[in-house]
Amino acid sequence: MRMFDFPRAPSDPAADALRAELREFLAAERANGGYTPQADCWVSAADPEFSRKMGARGWLGMTWPREYGGRERPVAHRFVVTEETLAAGAPVAAHWVADRQTGSHILRYGTEQQKRDILPKIAAGECYTAIGMSEPQAGSDLAAIRTAARRTSDGWVLSGRKIWSTGAHLAHYMIVLARTSPAEGRNRQVGLSQFLVDLSLPGIDISGIRDLGGTPHFNETLFEDVKLPADALLGEEGNGWAQCMGELTLERSGPERFLTSLSVLEKAMPVLAAHADDRRGGEIGSILANLRVLRRMSLGIAEMLERGESPNTAAAVVKEMGNRFENDVIARLRTMLSGIPRSEWPDGLGTLLRDAVLHLPSNTLRGGTTEILRGIIAREMGMR
Amino acid sequence: MALDQDTLGQIAQGLERILADAPLEAVDHASGQGAEADAVWAVLSQNGFPAIAAGEAQGGFGGSIADAALLAQLTARHALALPLADTMLVMNVLSQAGLDLPQLKLALADPVEPGAHLAHAIQAQAVLTLAHGQLQLAPLSREILTVQERMEDGAAALSGPLPAPSIEGPAPNWLTPIGLRALGALIRSAQMAGAMQAVLDLTLSYTQEREQFGRPLAKFQAIQHHLSDIACETAASIAAVELACDAIQAHPECPEEGIEEIAIAKIRCGQAAAQVAACAHQAHGAMGFTREYKLGRYTRRLWQWQDEFGSESEWSVWLGSRVLADDEPALWPRISRSV
Ligand SMILES: Cc1cc2nc3c(=O)[nH]c(=O)nc-3n(C[C@H](O)[C@H](O)[C@H](O)COP(=O)(O)OP(=O)(O)OC[C@H]3O[C@@H](n4cnc5c(N)ncnc54)[C@H](O)[C@@H]3O)c2cc1C
Numbered sequence: 001m002r003m004f005d006f007p008r009a010p011s012d013p014a015a016d017a018l019r020a021e022l023r024e025f026l027a028a029e030r031a032n033g034g035y036t037p038q039a040d041c042w043v044s045a046a047d048p049e050f051s052r053k054m055g056a057r058g059w060l061g062m063t064w065p066r067e068y069g070g071r072e073r074p075v076a077h078r079f080v081v082t083e084e085t086l087a088a089g090a091p092v093a094a095h096w097v098a099d100r101q102t103g104s105h106i107l108r109y110g111t112e113q114q115k116r117d118i119l120p121k122i123a124a125g126e127c128y129t130a131i132g133m134s135e136p137q138a139g140s141d142l143a144a145i146r147t148a149a150r151r152t153s154d155g156w157v158l159s160g161r162k163i164w165s166t167g168a169h170l171a172h173y174m175i176v177l178a179r180t181s182p183a184e185g186r187n188r189q190v191g192l193s194q195f196l197v198d199l200s201l202p203g204i205d206i207s208g209i210r211d212l213g214g215t216p217h218f219n220e221t222l223f224e225d226v227k228l229p230a231d232a233l234l235g236e237e238g239n240g241w242a243q244c245m246g247e248l249t250l251e252r253s254g255p256e257r258f259l260t261s262l263s264v265l266e267k268a269m270p271v272l273a274a275h276a277d278d279r280r281g282g283e284i285g286s287i288l289a290n291l292r293v294l295r296r297m298s299l300g301i302a303e304m305l306e307r308g309e310s311p312n313t314a315a316a317v318v319k320e321m322g323n324r325f326e327n328d329v330i331a332r333l334r335t336m337l338s339g340i341p342r343s344e345w346p347d348g349l350g351t352l353l354r355d356a357v358l359h360l361p362s363n364t365l366r367g368g369t370t371e372i373l374r375g376i377i378a379r380e381m382g383m384r
Numbered sequence: 385m386a387l388d389q390d391t392l393g394q395i396a397q398g399l400e401r402i403l404a405d406a407p408l409e410a411v412d413h414a415s416g417q418g419a420e421a422d423a424v425w426a427v428l429s430q431n432g433f434p435a436i437a438a439g440e441a442q443g444g445f446g447g448s449i450a451d452a453a454l455l456a457q458l459t460a461r462h463a464l465a466l467p468l469a470d471t472m473l474v475m476n477v478l479s480q481a482g483l484d485l486p487q488l489k490l491a492l493a494d495p496v497e498p499g500a501h502l503a504h505a506i507q508a509q510a511v512l513t514l515a516h517g518q519l520q521l522a523p524l525s526r527e528i529l530t531v532q533e534r535m536e537d538g539a540a541a542l543s544g545p546l547p548a549p550s551i552e553g554p555a556p557n558w559l560t561p562i563g564l565r566a567l568g569a570l571i572r573s574a575q576m577a578g579a580m581q582a583v584l585d586l587t588l589s590y591t592q593e594r595e596q597f598g599r600p601l602a603k604f605q606a607i608q609h610h611l612s613d614i615a616c617e618t619a620a621s622i623a624a625v626e627l628a629c630d631a632i633q634a635h636p637e638c639p640e641e642g643i644e645e646i647a648i649a650k651i652r653c654g655q656a657a658a659q660v661a662a663c664a665h666q667a668h669g670a671m672g673f674t675r676e677y678k679l680g681r682y683t684r685r686l687w688q689w690q691d692e693f694g695s696e697s698e699w700s701v702w703l704g705s706r707v708l709a710d711d712e713p714a715l716w717p718r719i720s721r722s723v
């Protein structure tokens with residue numbers, strides 16, 4: 001069955017060299033106060049200056065053609081950059097979505113002009129994007145969206161409301177899924193299209209929503225008769241659903257689905273070591289085993305992407321297991337810390353842990369809930 | 385020492401054919417003893433499987449431990465009630481030590497916990513032990529064994545001292561007790577991964593056939609979620625075994641890094657086995673709880689293999705304690721280590 005196939009990535013000295021470069025860069029940034037590690041950094045820690053530094057080193061848009069600002073490097077190299085920055089809790093949220101999915105989507109479906117205008121800026125760490133899929137009445141049931149675009153003589157008019165868009169308040173563009181023609185009876189997946197929307201256009205109102213921890217990281221975006229140029233249509237009219245599923249594969253497939261809490265654990269390691277016993281050793285061994293295997297699978301997905309495959313079920317498998325495991329990790333960390341006086345905790349651990357706890361519920365929701373992912377896996381097995 | 389991928393693939397196909405044709409359910413019911421079991425073993429032996437991972441100079445086929453693990457996975461998928469996996473492993477070890485290869489069914493004693501039950505004891509004709517740097521292969525007979533009730537594949541406890549070894553010699557320097565235990569753990573991990581694949585197939589077809597409330601069980605979302613969990617855990621187990629096999633292939637002399645990768649496999653497969661068995665039994669209802677129905681042939685072994693050559697808890701403590709004992713204890717260097 002396809003979901004068991006996580007191909008090996010060939011060994012690659014260039015990737016090892018890149019890893020060493022990243023570790024050096026991240027250590028230097030930490031040392032000079034460039035950032036303090038954060039849990040859930042790819043969603044919560046946005047720092048345009050840091051993004052520009054990464055862009056300058058050639059670590060964004062790495063797989064894209066050079067003519068669009070890319071470096072033509074294999075997917076495995078991008079994987080190194082993402083996993084190293086995640087493990088280090090670096091402030092990568094500003095560029096994350098653009099580098100992960102929007103850029104590749106523009107590369108695949110955008111006009112020549114869009115590619116020339118936007119991709120080099122993303123690769124430079126200067127242009128950020130947001131995902132416009134969910135709506136108030138359309139979450140898991142994405143095909144229930146009501147945002148609609150109407151064709152005019154010289155373009156489109158977009159009206160509706162998107163919600164939960166991470167980082168929209170910082171973003172320059174949003175890919176919006178909208179209805180362009182009615183559903184055909186019960187088949188609601190037809191008649192949907194994707195639009196690349198410049199968020200500075202008139203008629204767009206973005207308002208922040210504070211998350212559980214109080215950070216305004218996601219947003220509601222209102223589109224009131226927004227006039228879009230004709231080329232804002234991304235890809236084919238009516239092909240929005242299929243394109244969106246492709247985007248979701250990119251969204252789900254990376255190591256951020258199991259590494260969001262690692263920086264908290266690492267912070268705790270010295271004090272756990274100082275109080276090492278079988279109980280704590282056992283938890284650490286089990287956590288290491290789970291993360292090592294999740295990463296092996298995730299590398300396999302990167303390899304599938306490199307081969308031009310579209311590993312949607314494999315991505316669902318890793319995200320589903322990874323998300324659930326992450327929630328478990330924090331519970332285990334609390335167990336391991338029990339009995340160690342607070343006065344011995346490393347500086348900042350308490351805040352990091354609290355932060356991680358407050359982010360936990362989102363892991364198994366964003367990018368497709370546990371229940372939806374299990375449904376995808378069951379479908380692959382022919383159960384539905 | 386390793387077979388190339390094409391050869392290994394052909395060998396695996398050959399084994400698959402033999403296993404698919406053999407009366408394995410009957411062999412299992414007879415605990416791997418009697419005429420039918422002997423006949424199946426004879427076919428396996430004629431085709432060279434017991435010595436597949438032994439050196440060519442000693443009459444083996446030059447396979448590696450990783451090759452043996454792949455084939456062990458296959459035998460577990462078929463719930464083969466014979467000690468082929470352990471025989472392949474013991475032959476490999478004997479051959480690496482430059483010792484003679486006997487034409488026998490072989491068992492391996494856990495070198496770290498000699499008091500543990502001996503897997504395949506009743507089925508096997510000799511057992512390999514490692515103590516004080518010395519490998520010894522001693523004959524097994526019923527007189528010195530106490531059968532372990534309700535265990536699979538003729539597991540038994542030693543009730544008396546082993547007789548004088550028929551083959552013995554110094555273990556290679558790198559083959560420490562924990563290293564040999566790890567090789568056993570790798571084989572068990574592979575077997576667990578194989579059995580889980582069978583459990584998945586079985587549970588999928590059972591829930592698609594059986595109907596309640598006018599529709600197949602498979603149409604209920606709660607059942608789909610059980611199957612999804614089984615699939616995910618199985619996928620993780622296969623990946624864990626591959627990772628360990630790659631490590632041992634790259635460093636055949638089982639250095640500590642290699643043992644760590646095997647520990648990871650045994651931990652992950654052991655954890656997965658618990659969840660897979662629980663979900664599969666839940667989805668099967670009472671039918672799965674019978675001796676007769678075949679699910680138990682796999683789940684009983686899963687529960688047994690979890691404990692053999694170190695349980696997931698033991699290996700977790702071993703692995704985690706090593707991490708915590710580092711000068712700068714951290715997880716990421718190990719998570720991201722290249723094989
Ligand atoms: C932190 C965060 C960031 C996000 N960022 C973005 C973003 O950038 N862009 C964007 O478009 N969206 C974003 N989302 C939205 C996210 O995609 C949705 O939350 C998700 O798809 C679930 O939709 P919902 O929240 O409306 O929950 P609902 O769909 O209402 O689901 C509620 C519960 O019911 C369950 N459920 C729903 N349908 C079924 C079913 N058929 N069978 C079984 N159970 C079911 C769900 O699994 C869930 O447990 C974000 C969400 C979070 C939490």
